[in-house]
Amino acid sequence: MNAIPQDAARLLDTAARAAREAAAVIARAPTPAKNLALLEAAAALRRNAATILAANAADLDAAPNLTAAFRDRLTLTPARIEAMATGIEDVAALPDPVGRLLAEWTRPNGLVMRRVAQPLGVIGMIFESRPNVTADAAVLCLKSGNAVILRGGSESTRSATAIHACLVEGLRTAGLPESAIQVAPTADRAFVGAMLRASGLIDLIVPRGGKGLVTRVMEEARVPVLAHAEGLCHTYIHEAADPAMARAILANAKMRRTGVCGATETLLIDGAIAPSLLPLLVADLRALGCSFHADGRAREIIADLPPATEQDFATEWLDAILSVKVVDGVDEALAHIRRYGSEHTEAIITQDETAARAFLDGLDSAVGMWNASTQFCDGFEFGFGAEIGIATGRMHARGPVGLEQLCTYRYHVIGTGQTRP
Amino acid sequence: MNAIPQDAARLLDTAARAAREAAAVIARAPTPAKNLALLEAAAALRRNAATILAANAADLDAAPNLTAAFRDRLTLTPARIEAMATGIEDVAALPDPVGRLLAEWTRPNGLVMRRVAQPLGVIGMIFESRPNVTADAAVLCLKSGNAVILRGGSESTRSATAIHACLVEGLRTAGLPESAIQVAPTADRAFVGAMLRASGLIDLIVPRGGKGLVTRVMEEARVPVLAHAEGLCHTYIHEAADPAMARAILANAKMRRTGVCGATETLLIDGAIAPSLLPLLVADLRALGCSFHADGRAREIIADLPPATEQDFATEWLDAILSVKVVDGVDEALAHIRRYGSEHTEAIITQDETAARAFLDGLDSAVGMWNASTQFCDGFEFGFGAEIGIATGRMHARGPVGLEQLCTYRYHVIGTGQTRP
Numbered sequence: 001m002n003a004i005p006q007d008a009a010r011l012l013d014t015a016a017r018a019a020r021e022a023a024a025v026i027a028r029a030p031t032p033a034k035n036l037a038l039l040e041a042a043a044a045l046r047r048n049a050a051t052i053l054a055a056n057a058a059d060l061d062a063a064p065n066l067t068a069a070f071r072d073r074l075t076l077t078p079a080r081i082e083a084m085a086t087g088i089e090d091v092a093a094l095p096d097p098v099g100r101l102l103a104e105w106t107r108p109n110g111l112v113m114r115r116v117a118q119p120l121g122v123i124g125m126i127f128e129s130r131p132n133v134t135a136d137a138a139v140l141c142l143k144s145g146n147a148v149i150l151r152g153g154s155e156s157t158r159s160a161t162a163i164h165a166c167l168v169e170g171l172r173t174a175g176l177p178e179s180a181i182q183v184a185p186t187a188d189r190a191f192v193g194a195m196l197r198a199s200g201l202i203d204l205i206v207p208r209g210g211k212g213l214v215t216r217v218m219e220e221a222r223v224p225v226l227a228h229a230e231g232l233c234h235t236y237i238h239e240a241a242d243p244a245m246a247r248a249i250l251a252n253a254k255m256r257r258t259g260v261c262g263a264t265e266t267l268l269i270d271g272a273i274a275p276s277l278l279p280l281l282v283a284d285l286r287a288l289g290c291s292f293h294a295d296g297r298a299r300e301i302i303a304d305l306p307p308a309t310e311q312d313f314a315t316e317w318l319d320a321i322l323s324v325k326v327v328d329g330v331d332e333a334l335a336h337i338r339r340y341g342s343e344h345t346e347a348i349i350t351q352d353e354t355a356a357r358a359f360l361d362g363l364d365s366a367v368g369m370w371n372a373s374t375q376f377c378d379g380f381e382f383g384f385g386a387e388i389g390i391a392t393g394r395m396h397a398r399g400p401v402g403l404e405q406l407c408t409y410r411y412h413v414i415g416t417g418q419t420r421p
Numbered sequence: 422m423n424a425i426p427q428d429a430a431r432l433l434d435t436a437a438r439a440a441r442e443a444a445a446v447i448a449r450a451p452t453p454a455k456n457l458a459l460l461e462a463a464a465a466l467r468r469n470a471a472t473i474l475a476a477n478a479a480d481l482d483a484a485p486n487l488t489a490a491f492r493d494r495l496t497l498t499p500a501r502i503e504a505m506a507t508g509i510e511d512v513a514a515l516p517d518p519v520g521r522l523l524a525e526w527t528r529p530n531g532l533v534m535r536r537v538a539q540p541l542g543v544i545g546m547i548f549e550s551r552p553n554v555t556a557d558a559a560v561l562c563l564k565s566g567n568a569v570i571l572r573g574g575s576e577s578t579r580s581a582t583a584i585h586a587c588l589v590e591g592l593r594t595a596g597l598p599e600s601a602i603q604v605a606p607t608a609d610r611a612f613v614g615a616m617l618r619a620s621g622l623i624d625l626i627v628p629r630g631g632k633g634l635v636t637r638v639m640e641e642a643r644v645p646v647l648a649h650a651e652g653l654c655h656t657y658i659h660e661a662a663d664p665a666m667a668r669a670i671l672a673n674a675k676m677r678r679t680g681v682c683g684a685t686e687t688l689l690i691d692g693a694i695a696p697s698l699l700p701l702l703v704a705d706l707r708a709l710g711c712s713f714h715a716d717g718r719a720r721e722i723i724a725d726l727p728p729a730t731e732q733d734f735a736t737e738w739l740d741a742i743l744s745v746k747v748v749d750g751v752d753e754a755l756a757h758i759r760r761y762g763s764e765h766t767e768a769i770i771t772q773d774e775t776a777a778r779a780f781l782d783g784l785d786s787a788v789g790m791w792n793a794s795t796q797f798c799d800g801f802e803f804g805f806g807a808e809i810g811i812a813t814g815r816m817h818a819r820g821p822v823g824l825e826q827l828c829t830y831r832y833h834v835i836g837t838g839q840t841r842p
Contacts (some may be wrong), residue, residue: 024759028782107489107804111793118785120815129589199639203815216619224816252840306774338445361449361832364539372532372836381841382832394541394624394829395645396817408815411803412781415793417666420672420802 004197008190015149015182016100016201019122021377022177027119038139039172042085045135048166049081053166055162056131057106063155074156076127084135084163087386091139094385097403098145112414117302117407124195125388129153132161135383137191138167138181140388144406147180149202151195154187161253196221206401208389209306210315212305226401228392230316231261231344233374236333236359237281239272240328245371246277246349252373253347255288259318261390262345262377266323268333274326290320297326305323313340317367331354334362341365343392343417366391366398425618429611436570437601437622440543443598444568448540452517454595459513459560462591465507466556469587470502477552485510495550495577505556505584508807512560515806518824519566533835538828540566542624545616546809547638548576555581558627559588559602561809564582565827568601570623572616575608617642624740627822629810632737645821649787649813652682652765653687653739654795657754657780658702659771660693666792667698667770668705673794676709680739682811683766683798685742687734689754695747696722718747734761744819752777755783760787762812766798787812787819 004012026034045052049147056076060066065076087138103115125137125148135148140149152160164183171178185192195202196217205225214229236251237246253264269278278301282292293308306322312323329331330348336348347369348359360368367377377399379387384402390398397405434597447455464474477497483488487495508601544567546558555571562569585604592599610658616623626646628638628677635650656674658667672686690699699722701774703713726745733744734757748754751769758767768790769780781789788798798806798820805823812818818826 005626024785025467027785089664105803105804111797113803121785164425222643224814232736234634242838248840251839273827363831364448365443365540365831367834370836372834372839375841376834376836376839378530378841381528381532382534383526393645396670398829409790410784410786411820413788413790413797414791415791415797418793418797419662419669420677420794420796420799 004194005188005190008186008188009194011185012191012194012198013201015185016122016198019147019149019182020201021119022118022180023178024120026123026142026147026180027098027145031177031364033176034096034145035383037142037170037174037176038088039170040173041135041139042088042092043165043169044166044169045081045085045088047136048162049078052081052159052162052166053078054077055158061156066155067080071131074131074159076131076364080132084132087136088139091143091386094403095409096143102409103289109418110420112418113347114411114412114414116412117404118410120406121146122201123148124190124198124202124205124223125150126205126207126213126294127152128193128213129156131156131159131163133208134163134183135167137388140182140386140403140406143188144403146406149182149184149195150224151184151192157187170306173225176364193220196223199223205407206388216349217384224396225406226391226393226397227262227391228342228344230342231263231377231379231390232266232314232316232340232342233262233264233344234333234337234346235264235374236268236327236346237270237273237277238352238355238359239270240332240352240355241278241349242272242351243280246282249347249349249371249373250281251284251288253375254285254322255290256322256373256375257322262375263318264322264347264374265315265317266325266340268325268327270337271297271326271328274298277326278302285322288320290322292322292324294324295326298324301326315340319375330358330362334359337363337365342391345374346368348373404405425615426609426611427611429607430615431559432606432676433612433615433619433757434622436606437543437619439600440568440570440603441582441622443601444540444542445569446598447563447601448519448542448566450597454597455517455566455821456513456562458563458591458597459509459597460531460591461594462556462560462588463509463513465504465590466502466509466584470499470584471835473494473497473502473583473587474499475582476579478578480579487576495552495580497552497580501553505553509560510664512564512807515564515824517564518828523830528600530839532839535833535835536830537833538825539831540768541827542567542570543622544827545619545623545626545632545644546571547613547616547626547628547634548573549634550577552577552580552584554629555584556588558629558809561807561814561824561827562590563601566826567602567827570603570605572605572613573601586694592633593779604708614641615645620644627809647810647812647818647826649682649763649811649812650767651763652684652798652811653737653761653763654683654685654689654765654798655686655689655690655754655758655762655767656685656755657767657769658694659697659751659769659776659780660691661773661776662694662698662770664701668701670768670770670792670794671702672705672709674739674796675743675794676711677794679741681796683796684739685737685743685795687738687746687761689746689748689757692718692749694749697720706743709741711743713743713745715745716747719745720733722747737763747801751779753784755780758786766790766795767809769795772831
């Protein structure tokens, strides 16, 4: 690991210490104060839309040689600013996750044990040049009583700064500490390295972006990380699948949006049903513009499918491309998923409950679905109201990370003078 | 960070891959099979007590220059082996934490969301030369469906190997994979380093031992760690405390056992009650053999108390020593705890509910107690039936870590053909 340049380390240290002090305050801030800050921030975003768009235009001018996709992510429009404001109002309307009584029991000696939800503390958010993430992430941290340090892509610095000013306006109006929401004081990449090593100062790192960014964060971080490096999701069509349901779900799981982490990348289909169903599935998807990489058994059924390499089955396409493999039963499907999957989301399509149970129980993935589209792996669809990301690790939280997952807990033990024998 | 020697890295890789395969099996092992393995292991420990004691004697002979405390931790006796066996039977009697339905809800579109407990996977246990920890830790991992790699102090290798043989006998009898419980194949310290960097192979590291060991693990680990580096616990006697209750609780919190992490190390007492109560508290504790480091205000009340340095308030004594500070109210007590505490366990003694709430709400510690001894911070006392350790971090689990805390969760989403709009 490279040493962190002095100045980046010093800047991070200053920011994180201010964030810790702010965290101690907003961790205990009353719900109305947090909601007021959110609503005022939304109002400020609308009020300052012109300023934000001008800052965004300056960001775009300063970065001429961008890919179309990158440029689109970086670009703000009046509609996107309005969406940010509405999103903030939605978060304000969500229940406060802090202070929930998670469990309570009484011991034989009369001690009352209470497990109570509390914020994590200081969250470090590392993301690419999508200015709207500045607001999305900050408001979830604020609502969950956490302080946050936001480090977005350097190309979006001006936009992020303008958005941040609106969030701070909300904090100020509500009488909450402004250091509760901070943007990185430098575009120096070394600041990211300092965040990743800030054990004791930052409690959690949430990276949001491409596999390259997330993988680097996971490899370098000395601070806990909630994230997913990729979503190589599988849809397994079991021999007892309802053909019409299978066609509708696969088309949705692959093609509704091809760029999301919950999109299906590989189709596994039972040999018993493939001869009759696979041609229909391929025709459906071709009509939607999807192309294929298929194994030998699939190509025996549809000769003109391009062949799949081993690497294809290990690839998260994030595009209108589907890897196809014919299998014989749940066990072979599970073995393929264990070998190539990313423990994100997998679905089985079947009318056979025994097969469905065997598949769901056999998975190690964060989310297993039965007769539903893998694209439902999303905090809103889970009913969390919002999400800061999807986690595929084993610790703390798995699947969509919403307000509740941004909290930890502590115990309150209520006694009447008990001493331990 | 130093590079890991080839051989240690290779040995860890082999052990961890075998553990992962075993984990996939025992994660889904039926409760009766896991319990059978536990009961058979307990029986094997009793049957092979002589062999284990001989191995332990050889360990003791091979390590002549040990401190008395170290020698005591390393020494096994027939009573300690019986205690191990009984402890295993207690764990067998506990409910199985795997597969519990943690939450269930239905979405407007009819999707049924289920959050289900599942094992973490492969746990790396790093501990000092206390042979009994080999059994204690292994059985908690087995009951919670996790595979475990045990790396105890090198001085206890022969004892650990003899105990391990009994645990494997249990696995074999129950038809469970023997690689589910492994001891480090080498005493090479580099193996520990390899464990700490085994991201993707080991899901969680649990260190158990002195502050030096735990701190090293926390600093070097690239794998999640559940632990506490120290338990610098405070008992705060508020001005509205019941004097008799305060005396009983403090004597217990400090002196019941001085070497446990939940022992009180610092007394904070309100200036309003100190003149009348502190002399009684000091007399109680002196009669029990406790000595003191006191701040100026305490020494104005009891002149012969030795003075406390700043360092004293930052010291986890783990001995019959108490730091004493006179404060004025909850806020000053909280400020002192934030500055010197370890976020482990703190208690307030008061009859004033408002003060108690302010104190408990103001803490960031894993456990806050009201009118109870800090020594209740223990998995058994919490009703967990067992504990593998105490965690003071923010992620995943805080406070006592028992069977439930050795699990993560996954989602099962049950649909009827839903596709995402």
